[in-house]
Each structure stands twice: as C-alpha cells, then as structure tokens.
Amino acid sequence: MKSNTSIHWFRRDLRLNDNAALYHALRSGNPVQCVFIFDKNILSRLRKNSVDRRVIFIHKQLHKLNAELEKLGSALHVYYDTPDNAFKTIVNDYKVKAVFTNRDYEPSAIERDERINQFLASDGIDFHTFKDQVIFEKDEVLKDDGKPYTIFTPYKNKYRSRLTPFFLSSYPNKKYFGKFNQRSSVPIPTIEEIGFVSEDLQFPPLSLSKELLIKYANQRNFPAVPGTSRLSVHMRFGTVSVRELFRYADAHSELWANELIWRDFYMYILSHFPRVVNKAFKPDYDRIEWNTNEEEFNAWCEGRTGYPIVDAGMRELNETGFMHNRVRMIVASFLVKHLLIDWRWGEAYFAEKLIDFDLSANNGGWQWASSSGTDAAPYFRIFNPEEQQKKFDPKFQYIRKWVPEFGTEKYPRPIVDHKFARERCLAAFKKALSPQ
Numbered sequence: 026m027k028s029n030t031s032i033h034w035f036r037r038d039l040r041l042n043d044n045a046a047l048y049h050a051l052r053s054g055n056p057v058q059c060v061f062i063f064d065k066n067i068l069s070r071l072r073k074n075s076v077d078r079r080v081i082f083i084h085k086q087l088h089k090l091n092a093e094l095e096k097l098g099s100a101l102h103v104y105y106d107t108p109d110n111a112f113k114t115i116v117n118d119y120k121v122k123a124v125f126t127n128r129d130y131e132p133s134a135i136e137r138d139e140r141i142n143q144f145l146a147s148d149g150i151d152f153h154t155f156k157d158q159v160i161f162e163k164d165e166v167l168k169d170d171g172k173p174y175t176i177f178t179p180y181k182n183k184y185r186s187r188l189t190p191f192f193l194s195s196y197p198n199k200k201y202f203g204k205f206n207q208r209s210s211v212p213i214p215t216i217e218e219i220g221f222v223s224e225d226l227q228f229p230p231l232s233l234s235k236e237l238l239i240k241y242a243n244q245r246n247f248p249a250v251p252g253t254s255r256l257s258v259h260m261r262f263g264t265v266s267v268r269e270l271f272r273y274a275d276a277h278s279e280l281w282a283n284e285l286i287w288r289d290f291y292m293y294i295l296s297h298f299p300r301v302v303n304k305a306f307k308p309d310y311d312r313i314e315w316n317t318n319e320e321e322f323n324a325w326c327e328g329r330t331g332y333p334i335v336d337a338g339m340r341e342l343n344e345t346g347f348m349h350n351r352v353r354m355i356v357a358s359f360l361v362k363h364l365l366i367d368w369r370w371g372e373a374y375f376a377e378k379l380i381d382f383d384l385s386a387n388n389g390g391w392q393w394a395s396s397s398g399t400d401a402a403p404y405f406r407i408f409n410p411e412e413q414q415k416k417f418d419p420k421f422q423y424i425r426k427w428v429p430e431f432g433t434e435k436y437p438r439p440i441v442d443h444k445f446a447r448e449r450c451l452a453a454f455k456k457a458l459s460p461q
Contacts, residue, residue: 027119028120029055031050031055031121031123031124032058032123032125033126034046034124035059035061035090037158038263039262040265041198041202043198045155045157046125046127046157048198049155052201053123055123056205056207057125057204057205057206058206059099059102060101060102060111063106065107066137071377078380079346080221086262097205100208100209100210102115105214108140109140109144112145116150121148121150123151123153124151125154126155127154127155128154130159130163130385157263159267160192160268163297168183173297173298175294175400177287185286195266231264231265237252239278240252241278246351248423249420253350257347258381261381270285271285288385290389291390292385294306294385295384295388301388302388305395305397306392307396307397309458310458313454314457316366321364321440325356325364325371328427329440330437330441331439333431333436334410336428337424342379347379348379352423354394354408356371357390357391358407359408362446363443365450375391396454404458407451410443411443
C-alpha cells in the first residue's frame with residue numbers, strides 16, 4: 026500500500042543544502058520524494074543528436090544528487106516527458122499529498138506552473154512554490170509609490186537598504202535529511218535516451234576564493250586574466266545557493282556582490298515587464314530599420330569579422346560555451362551598432378551557445394548593448410573594438426589564444442569600416458527615435 030508522499034520538484038535548484046522548497050517539503054510531515062523532469066518542451070527546441078553542454082551539466086549534477094540521496098537511503102526519480110504528462114505519471118507512481126518547488130520567473134515557466142497547479146488541484150493535491158534563486162522577488166523592492174524601478178542604481182540602493190540577515194539566512198536542510206522517502210534507485214535516462222550525444226566535458230569548479238574577490242575590481246575586465254569566478258553556470262542551475270554566495274562575496278567585494286544584484290534586477294525587470302522577451306523595453310527602439318545581411322551575421326557568429334577582439338570572443342563562445350563578460354559587451358555592441366543587425370538575432374545565438382544561458386540576464390545584456398533596454402547605454406555610445414582591445418587585451422594574449430591566424434595573411438580584413446559603421450548606426454537610431 027502506498028503511503029502519503031510529498032514531492033520536491035527540482036528545476037533551477039540542483040542541490041540539497043540551503044534549498045527553500047526542499048526545506049519546506051522535508052518539514053511537511055510526509056516522506057519526501059525528489060523528482061526531476063527532462064522537459065521535452067524545452068529539449069525539443071535544442072539541436073538534437075548534438076553535444077549540448079547544458080544538458081550534460083544537468084545530467085552530471087543529477088547523478089551527483091542521486092548519489093547524495095542514496096547515502097540517505099533515498100533516490101532521485103528522473104522523468105523524460107512534458108511536465109504535464111510527467112505529473113500524470115508521478116501521481117500514479119506515488120500517493121502525492123503535496124508538491125514543493127522553487128519559483129521560476131520566465132513567462133513560459135509561469136504558464137507551465139499554472140497548468141501543473143490546476144492539474145494537481147483537480148486531484149486535491151497542494152502545489153507550493155518558494156523564493157530561492159533570488160534574494161528579493163518582484164514586489165519586494167519597489168519605489169515609495171509602489172511602482173517598479175527601471176534604473177539599476179536606485180534599485181540597488183533600495184535593495185541594500187532592505188538587506189537584513191533574515192534575507193541572507195540559509196535554510197537548515199541537513200537537520201531534516203531523515204525525512205527523505207526511503208526507496209531504491211531508479212535508472213536515470215542516459216544522455217542518448219533523451220536525444221543528445223554524450224561527451225566527457227569539464228566544467229568550472231564550484232569555488233570562490235577570497236583572493237579572487239579582493240582582486241576582482243582590478244582584474245574583472247581583462248579576458249586573458251583568470252579574474253572572474255566562472256560561477257555563472259552554477260548560479261544558472263542552482264548548484265550553489267545565492268544566499269551563501271552573497272554573504273561570502275559581500276564580505277570581500279561589494280562590487281562582485283553587486284553583480285548578483287544585477288542578476289536579481291534583470292529577473293525583476295522580466296517579472297514586471299514580460300514583453301521584453303521579444304520586444305524592446307523602450308518601444309521606440311522597435312522602429313529601427315535593421316540590416317538583415319545573413320552573410321555578415323554568419324561572419325560574426327563564426328568569428329570572421331576582421332576585428333580580433335570580436336572574433337576571439339565568438340570563437341571562445343563556440344568552442345567552450347562561455348565568453349568573458351567584458352567581451353560579451355564588445356561583441357554585442359559590434360553586432361548591433363557596427364553591423365546594424367537586430368539584437369534579437371544575437372540574443373538567440375547566445376541562447377543557443379551559452380552554457381550559462383539565462384533568459385533574463387541574456388535579454389538584459391543584449392538590450393543594454395542595443396540601448397533599447399532598461400538603464401541601457403545611450404545609443405550614441407558605440408564601442409570602438411580597437412580601443413577596447415588596447416584597453417583590455419593590450420598584449421593580444423586573449424586574441425592570440427583564440428585567433429591563432431591573427432597577424433597573418435589568413436586573417437580577414439575588417440568586415441566594415443568603423444567610421445562608416447558608426448555614422449550609419451547614429452543615422453538609423455536617430456531616424457527611429459525622432460518624433461513621429
């Protein structure tokens with residue numbers, strides 16, 4: 026006979042410690058069964074029969090979670106299906122009394138959760154969601170008049186004024202680890218079974234040193250220097266607690282901790298203004314007449330623009346799934362303002378390639394570069410790639426690593442003249458933004 030069970034649904038929180046929804050599930054009074062769903066709706070949008078770094082990262086973490094649960098006499102149950110179908114199976118597999126999960130702020134995720142909530146409610150099952158991947162949610166940091174902030178600095182100031190130990194406290198999950206459902210392991214679907222190709226990839230370690238934080242302000246803009254944490258993939262999939270990160274980082278580098286506030290800010294903007302998924306935050310910027318030259322776009326994608334700092338960044342992205350943040354700004358600015366190609370093209374390419382792809386941050390970064398977003402760079406701010414290289418890769422160390430033919434006859438000439446591109450960009454933006 027089946028016994029009452031609480032379900033913890035892992036999504037962007039792939040860890041047992043300091044996990045809000047899991048903590049509440051463990052205290053629910055019922056044994057807790059952990060589940061994960063390889064969502065066919067999401068996976069179907071990825072390139073099948075390929076090596077997808079994100080899928081491999083998740084798969085590795087699921088095996089790690091399962092091993093941790095096995096030590097506690099439990100096991101992770103992994104489903105490969107749409108969430109709607111998976112939950113029909115879950116309520117058949119277990120006598121479910123309640124489902125616990127952490128909130129996701131992307132519009133498609135919100136719609137998914139509403140559907141699952143309705144399905145569970147029809148069966149008398151409670152669906153509980155919790156804040157976990159941010160310090161402050163949508164309505165926790167507002168102007169005095171109750172409206173959302175759209176400029177980062179005042180948002181950051183209000184955010185910091187609200188910070189108390191309560192918001193940064195960790196959930197003591199370990200105290201309740203005896204509450205997991207006791208069961209034997211269920212095989213986790215292989216990478217091949219979910220439609221991808223397996224490869225033994227190495228990922229950045231889950232570590233953040235005091236030394237890096239102390240040097241961060243001076244080193245963060247130089248792509249040839251290991252001056253950034255490379256923790257973005259861990260934050261994306263929740264293998265680390267944002268509360269623990271913030272407490273530790275803020276003690277040694279306010280600047281690094283402010284990067285976490287930027288992360289929250291972009292999720293906050295997405296929550297309040299979901300139209301940014303496919304529209305400019307500033308509507309006037311949707312009137313820009315974009316260049317639709319696919320050859321130039323492909324040259325940018327493949328790192329063949331003739332601008333070495335741009336090409337190095339794109340080749341690093343294509344080969345590793347990562348790009349240094351300073352270089353992300355340079356390559357995004359180049360696509361939008363030198364080639365005058367719609368920021369949405371670049372955003373989609375990054376979404377396909379980045380291992381740390383996060384809709385809110387990716388969208389926020391691209392709209393910042395294109396001047397169409399909240400608190401964005403003014404449209405007349407156009408990075409000169411050569412000046413950026415002189416400032417941030419003066420010895421060509423980063424460039425020579427990723428563009429070995431640089432300085433030889435094999436390296437292409439610039440795809441566009443900087444002076445011409447700048448004038449074309451200013452004219453196009455000015456025309457679009459002029460009073461109609």
